[in-house]
Amino acid sequence: MAERTFEVYRGDDHSGELEPYTVDVDEGMVVLDAIHQIQRTDAPDLAVRWNCKAGKCGSCGAEVNGRPKLTCMTRISDYPEDETITVTPMKAFPVIRDLVTDVSQNYRNNEAIPRFNPRPKDAEDGWRMQQYEVEKAQEMRKCIECFLCQDVCHVLRSHSKHEEFIGPTYFVRTAGYSMNPIDVEDRTEFLKERGGIGYCNITKCCTEVCPEHITITDNSIIPLKERVVDRYYDPIKSLVRLIRRK
């Protein structure tokens, strides 16, 4: 057992500070374990959101030494023994208290996405599709909505475009719907206007932090941007569409 120093944000959106705590750590402990130990021994009122402790519910997102992480999947041993570990709430969202943030804007953005809209059934018992053609959409289904990608995205984090930009999480969801072989909904206008996909300037930070290793930028945002280009920025395609209409 070794002693480690932690600094944890205590406060709300208007005021707060980093409080130092000393924690006895065992081999294999993760940052969330340390937070729980601080709750037990030093600060029973320390607010933290968590649930599964298995990296699947996406509840315990925070920033460890300035990087968005799931605290339940972040091993303390990953940091040098003499280094203080700083745990702060996700910066892109308003703080309710301590490590708990208000992520409700994300749910409003989610509601704006045109729903999954399947074509008529191929047979009485449902639809027919091949495994190879659902793989693109399946990658997007791995999303656990932890919002780490929203947190690291500079469009939200630094430019506060929460109302105009749905963010990486919901581009992944949109791609999951649109790339499904039986979906027939057209989401191109939504992506350009309400979704604000043009705000993304491909920094790929969302991909770097995704705990499910979804290739967010290359496999969802850029393909969706290309669909917007097809519709709005490709004069040859526009001409072809015009001729077909006539």
Next chain:
Amino acid sequence: MESSVAVRGRGFGKTLRRDAWWMPPLSVAVGLSLFGAYATWAIMFGNTNNVYFADPYLSPFYSPCITASCPEKIRFFGVGWWPFSPAILMMGIILGFRGTCYYYRKAYYRAFFADPPACAVGEFRGDRYKGETSFPWILQNLHRYFMYLSIVVILFLAYDTGHGFFFEDGLGVGVGSIILLINWLLLTGYLFGCHSLRHIIGGNVDCYSCTLGGKARHGLWKRATWFNKRHQLFAWTSLIFVCFTDLYIRLVAMGTFTDLRIL
């Protein structure tokens, strides 16, 4: 204890990251600047006495060589009215393709515009941020047109690479031939990984089994995806190697050393 402003505050360079986050954007800035400086010199001023051509090797910066000033052996057409370096004609395409490339966008937005400088690092905060929704960055959407033109350029480069195996005494292989071939392979690998190409050949299809030739398009998309995963690798290796190839041919043409004939 740090206050809320220090912890939650925003501003250029603000972060709680303790790693050397400034290193990658700095490296990219240095790398791209060095390339820019070398390429500018090679294209604008490096054509005195046609030192970009060392028979049978043509510098990739000058491919295709289409002006009247190009050496006859390698000239496609002789555009007579062009008074400048023959490389400038093609440079618009190459710069346009690289400049609007999704990988390079990430690289130079970070390195030169600090937008953001690195993940989870503060930048010049402003509500005026428009991303790629307005001029000039909305022009990034023209990437696919530069891609189409680059396919034409890469075909010409294939011809010029092949030409590097035909010596005065017939078919042969020199060190320069191999360098030209590696250069072409790296540039082709970079082109095949292009996100726009990947989209057009199969990424824009959702129901492959409902589309004519869907399975073949899915196969092409899978192959493009292999290159796409390595797009950054090909972007840098091809960028460095194209300079190396130009330098090698230039030094041979200037007589600094003789090209070694292998076969």
